[in-house]
Each structure stands twice: as C-alpha cells, then as structure tokens.
Amino acid sequence: MKKSVLHVDRYMKVGEVDERIYGSFIEHLGRAVYEGIYQPDSPLSDENGFRRDVMGLVRELGVPVVRYPGGNFVSGYHWEDGTGPKELRPQRIEPAWNVIETNQFGLNEFMDWTSLAGTAPMMAVNLGTRGPEDAKNILEYCNLKGGSYYSDLRIAHGYQKPHDIKLWCLGNEMDGPWQMGHKTAYEYGRIAAETGRVMKMIDPDVELVACGSSSLYMDTFGDWEDTVLSECYDQADYISLHQYYDNCADDTPGFLANTVAMDQFISSVISICDAVKAKKRKKKSIHLSFDEWNVWYHSKEQDKKLEPWCKAPHQLEDIYNFEDALLVAGMLITMLRHADRVRIACLAQLVNVIAPIMTSDTGAWKQTIYYPFALISKYGRGTVLHTVADTPVYECRYGDAPYLDSVCVLNENEASETAELTIFAVNKDLKESMELSCDLRQFEGYQVKEHIVLTHPDLKAANTQSAPDLVKPSAGGNAKIEGGILSAILCDKSFHVIRLAKS
Template sequence: MKKAKIIIDKYFLTGGVDQRIFGSFIEHLGRAVYGGIYQEGNVNSDEQGFRKDTLELVKELNVPIVRYPGGNFVSGFCWEDSVGPKEQRPARTELAWQVIETNQFGLNEFADWSRLTGSDIMMAVNLGTRGPADAKNLLEYCNFEGGTYYSDLRKAHGYVKPHDIKVWCLGNEMDGKWQMGHKTAEEYGRIASETARLMKWLDPSIETVACGSSGMMMPTFGEWEYQVLNECYDEVDYLSLHQYYGNRSNDTSDFLACSKGMDDFISGVISLCDAVKAKKHGKKEINLSFDEWNVWYHSNEQDKQIKPWNKAPHQLEDVYNFEDALLVGSMLITLLRHADRVKIACMAQLVNVIAPIMTSDTGAWRQTIFYPYMHASVYGKGTVLLTQIKAPVYESRTYGTVSILDSVCIWDQESETLTIFAVNKDLEEDVEVVCDLRQFEGYQVKDHLVLTHDDMKAVNTEAAPDTVKPTSSRASRLENGNFSTVFGRHSWNVVRLEKSLQ
C-alpha cells in the first residue's frame, strides 16, 4: 500500500473560509429556470410555481449565494422586461443561446426563490448591450428604500422592502468574442470603472466584481487582467475567474490532474492583482471570485442538434459520472487552499444545466457531483490550515508531475472540529495516510465519509438515483495524537474530528 503524510500546524493558517466560496449559479439557459427551479402547473411545484423538490435539494446543498441571471444571457438582458405583471412582460429573442425568453420568471421571482432557499443574490448587470446608467437604475430598483422612480416601481410591483443585494458582477466574460458587446481590456476596464462608481455612489455598501479572463487559455490572459485592473482598481473589490474541464481524451489520470491547472490559474491571477496593486501603491487587496467552475463536456455533441428559437430546450445537460465527482472534489480542495484570496466561487450551474441537481416532470435527483459539493459546503467552516502533503506522484500528460493525494484541513475553533477533505487520485492503490495531531489534544474521530465506485463512468439517474452515494468508513483512527487512515483508490473522503466533551 502506498503511504502519504499530511502536515499541519494550528498556528500556520491560510485564511478563514468565506462561506460564499460554496456559491452557485442560475442562468436563463436551458432548463435551469424553466423546468428546473420554476415550473408552473407541475405536481411538485408550489403556488408560485417553484419546484419544491428542487428547493429541498438546494437547501441540502446549503448554498450561501447564487449568481443571476447570467452568464452570456446577461449581456443582452433588459431587466425591465422581467418585472411587473406577467401578462405584460414581453417575450424576446435571446441571442446568447438562440432561444425565446418568455420573461415569466424574472428578478422578483428570483428574489422570492432565494429567500426560500436561504441564499443571497449575486446580481450581474448588462455591460454588453447596455451600460452604467442601466446598472444604476437596476440597483435603485433593488436596493433603494423608496421615494424615487425605480424604487417606487418596485413597490408598485408588490415589493415594499428592498432586495438589498450586496454583490454585483460588472458584466460577464467581456473578453470573449462570443459575448454580446465584446470589448477590449481597456474598453471594458473603463466601463467597469464608471459603472462601479455610479453604483457605489448610490449604495456604498455594495461590492463589485470585475470580469477577469473567461479561461486560462484565452490568448489575452494576463494582459487582460492587468489592463482591466489598471482602469478599475479603485472601484472594484473582486476579479472573476472562469474555468471548465472535460475528459475528452478519456484519460482519467490526466483528467484528475486538472485541479493542478486550476491551482496555477488562481496563483497567476493573484500575482496579476498584486502587480497592479504594487504599481498603483494601492492599499487594498483585490480578492478573487471564481464565479464559474465545473466539469463541462458531456453535452457538447448533443447540444449541436438543438434547433434555434425554442423555449427552455434540454441544453448543457451533462450527466455526471463518478470520475467527475472526484475532480469536483479536488477543485473544491483547490479553492479552499486559496481561501486567503478566493472569497467567492460559484459552481456553474445549480439545476439541470451542468449541475449537481437534475429534474424531470416527475422528480429531482442528485448527480454524482452533488456529494463533494454538499460535503464541502456543510462541513467546510472555519480556518484553512496551511496543509502540506508528502505523497507519491505520477506524470500527467497535460499538467506534468501531480500528487496522488489532494487534501486540505479546516479547523473550526468555535465548534472545536477539524475537517480533512481528501481525494486519492490513484486508480489502482489505496493510500495509507498519517498526520501528527498532538496539537489537537482531546480530539476524536467523529466520522469518515467516502464517495467511491468501482466503475469510473457510473452515473445517477432518476430510475437509479443512488448508484453513486457516500458511505461510512471505519479506517480513521486517532491514538495518542497520531492520526492514521486509509483513503481507498479513486475516492473522495471527508474525515471529521471533534473535541471530546470529557
């Protein structure tokens, strides 16, 4: 059996976990909204048309914040179309995904839905086909108490209290030529700066997110971040990152190494943010919002068959397998290892569209990736300890030398718990892991959750929703301050230790 060591010290800290790192994303795309979170007349829907089965699974995920309404969709979005009496809302051609948007679900419905889930809203403004004035008007509609045109319009629509949305995305993927209103870095940086200034004059309590590169492989990566922040450093609080991965070559070992690419991406963007700070003799730190991340490739071919100008087609409906869940676990670990700078992150997306939750007209179920996401969101509270790994390595085709073990440790001093998240990427062998925990006197192993399956391509379906699901392990022990465990081959693990009451 291979051997590995996790090394931590309770005085060597990475940073506190901002719970918004476990956020998600709902875009007006495919069946994310219509048929996903909202379906009037369905047997599983409430009086507002919200899917109750979906709601319960979203609550189980413990999602702290949800980005809305896009995504590429937002660059053509006229928010005024989505509010007011439904019978007066216009249907529009939606150019980003070439569908018909009925606007029967809009801003206020999403605010109602978010309150039911217990999630905050991360609102995106249209900086593609619109600009600063429209963003300011939307903010006034959402956050201003009353006595102005747009705040009184909200009241006329039945919402007396403001929505009080605190996080605002300044457009979406403006570096991409697929984006409506695509701009150069300098053009976008200027409009982001002006938009943020107007919005913060109206509501100084908000935070703003500028668009970084829509992927590490963009030809403008690096130059884009530097130029954008050079224009808007003083007005923004976060810079966004987007990245998706896929196992197109059916090389599982290389696929599981993608988290190393994600780590490199984060480290590179942090360096760029700090370079602008140094140039400007700045006093504030630009933190990161990794507000689109996931596995996305399964549905690419079937999406080519979709005819344009439908309503809510089955689009981007990746059916996730077990190996996808392993990579998602490693990506969550990567985000947590950068908790000092990654303060917001959004798994894209939440329901039906490249999502942990799937629905049909008759029910909703958990995809394989649901479980690592849920475990991290529920148990990933506290302070990330600087986690060093000594483990065997392997050579990946794309990312070079990669450790077989991904792990991060989180210490919650308030509840006196220590949580170890770990992925064993070895496809053939278990790994025996030790860790010196003598600093955590009085702690005991509470539980050890494992997600694994013999078939790397195993999936969950409505007919067989529990094909891939967590089980309990008794492999973890803590004796005289010496922790030992076994992480099975190709497995996601959550070990929770807590201080004894004795």
C-alpha cells in the first residue's frame, strides 16, 4: 500500500476562496438554453418557461456566477435580437455552431433565470464582429437607471430596475482562428483597452476580463498574454484561461495527470501577468479567470454528423464516466491551490452541453462530474491553506505526476462560532489503496465529522436517465483522529472529502 503524508500549517495561507471559482457557463449552443434551462412547452417548466427540475439541480450545485451568452456564439451576436416582444425577434444564422438561433431566449430572460436560480451574471460582449460602441450600448441598457435611449428601451421592455451587471468578458477566445473576428494580440489588446475604457466611463464599478489564450497549446501562448496585457493592463482586472482535456488515447494515468498541466498553465500565466506588472511599474495585480474548463471529447465524432442550420441540436453532449469525475475533482483542487490568483472559474458548461446536468423531455439527472463539483463547491469555502503532499509519483508527459491530488480549506466563522477544516483528495492509483496521514495538532479539538467517498470499480461507468445513480458518493469513509494525527485509507481510484469540525 502506498503512503502519503499531508503537511499543513494553519498559519500558512494561500488565500481566501472567491466563491466565483465555482462558476459555470451557459452558451447558445446545442441544448444548453433550449431544452436545457428553457423549455416553455414542457410540463416540467414554470410560467417563465424555465425548467424547474434543472433549476433545482443548479441550486444544489452551488453556482454563484454563470457566464453568458458565449463562448464562440458571442463573437457574432447582436444582443438586441434577444430583447423585446418575442413575436418580433428575428431568427438568425449562427455561424459559430452552424445552427439557427431563434432568439426566444435573450438577455432579459437570462437575468430572470439567474435571479430564480440563485446565481449572478457574467456577461460577455461581442468584440468579434462588433466593438466598443456595442459594448457601450449593452452596458447602458443593463446598468443605467433611465433617461437615455438604451436604458429607456430596457424600461419599455418591462424592466424598470437596472440589471446592474458588474462582471463582463471582453470578447471570447480572440486568439483562435476559428473565432469570428479573430485578431492578432496587438489588435485585440487595443480594442480591449478602448472597450474597457468606454465601459468604465459609464460604470466605474464594472470588473473586466480580457481574453487570454484559448489553450496552453496555442502557438501564440505567452506572447499573446504579454502583448494583450501590455495594451489593456489599466482596463483589465482579470485575464482568462481556457482548457479542456480528453482521454482519446484511453490512457487513464496520463489523463488524470492533466492536473499537472493545468497547474503549469496557471503558474505560467501568473508569471506573465506579474512580468507585465513589473515592466509597467503598476501596483495592481491581474487575477485569473479560468472561465472555460472541463473534460471534452466523448461527443466529437457524433457532432461531425450533425446537419447544418437546424435548431438546438444534440450537440457536444458528452456522457461522462467515473474517470472524468476524478479529473474534474483534481482540476478543482488545482484551482483551489491557486486561490490567491484564480478568482473566477466557469465549468463549461452547465446543462446538456459538456455538462454536469442532462435533460430529456421527461426529467433531468446528474452526470458523474456533478458530484465532485457540488461537494467542493459546498465545502470548499473559506481559506485555502498551503498544502504539501509527500506522495509517490509516476511518470507522465508533463514530468512527474503525484498519485495524490489534495488541498485543505479552513472555514472559521467567528460570528457563528463554527469552525471546519476540509481535506479534498484524489487517489489516482488505479490498483492500490493509499494510506494517508496528516499531523493536525495545530487544530486542537477538531474531530472527523464526515468522510465522503466517490468511487466505482469501473472507470467507464456513467450515469444515464435509466440508471441515474450508478456513480454517486457515499459517506462510508474511514478517516479518524488519534492524538492529533489524522489517518485514512483512500481506496484505489477515488475522490474524498474529509470534513473535520471543532468540537
């Protein structure tokens, strides 16, 4: 049996968890909107057309922010098309995904949905086929009280109070040749700077996310971030990172080792941000918005067969298995370990499209990746402690990969006199259990409150509508504390949530 030792010091703090790290994403893509969150002709929907079953699962997931309306979709989007009387809204071709967009769901419907779903908007502006003027107009529509053309238009559409959206993305993946309005780093940096300047003239309190690289593996990675931030450093508050992983080679150890690549990606972008900060002699730091991340590959062959110019097709509908859930847990752990700089993150996406939630006309169910996200979102609030794991490693294409991915989060609430320490851990060994120990004598009075385990003998096991509970967590863990030392046996291929509370 392999042995791992966690070293954690209650006074060695990485940073406070920004709850927006547990964000998600809804794009006008496939069935994410139509038949996902919105299906007005369904008996499962409310009077607004919003799926009640989906909304319940979103609330349970604990998503504090949702990015909208894209994604590639936003780079050709006219936001006005999705406002006003529905019978007057135009149907448009949508070249990003080769479909027809009906515009029956738009900005105001999204704001109504976020309010009911207990989340907040992260709105993206079109810097592909549009630019600063359009960003000015949508911000005026959303955030001004009234007395101007676009704010009065919102009022005429039935929304007296401003939406008051404070978090905005300056376009999407503008480094990608697949993007409508693709730009060079300098071209994008200039338009991002001018768009940001105009937006902050209208509302100085908005936070702006500049586009970083669409992937660590873009040829322009590094130079892109440096050039973009050199142009828009004063206007940007965050720079984005996007990354998806796959197991096309059917190499599970290599697949789970992608947490190493993700850590390297984050560290590299932090270094570039700080280099530009030093070069420009600035006081503020640029933080990171990892606003697209997930596993994505299961549906790619199926998507090649789609007929173009249809409406809301079954597109990017990955059916996730147990090994995908292990990597999703590891990716969240990796972002938490950088909580001082990763302030926003969006699991892409939320419903039906590479998503934790799936729907049919008769119901909704949780995919395997739903569970690690929901558990870490629920219990990963507070202060991330610097967590060092003395653990065996194995070789992968990124170097050495640890068999154990782990992080500790301390949540002490003086007002309610509650205190909890949570350990998140993934044992990536596919055959052997792991003996875990951790000296917690600094946490006097803490006892194991709960040890939740997500595991399954079959790495390819998946939840479906007919078998929705095939892969799900249980509270059957064996963690205990004796003499201030925590010990636990982590079974092979498993995700663990060990909750300790002060007695």
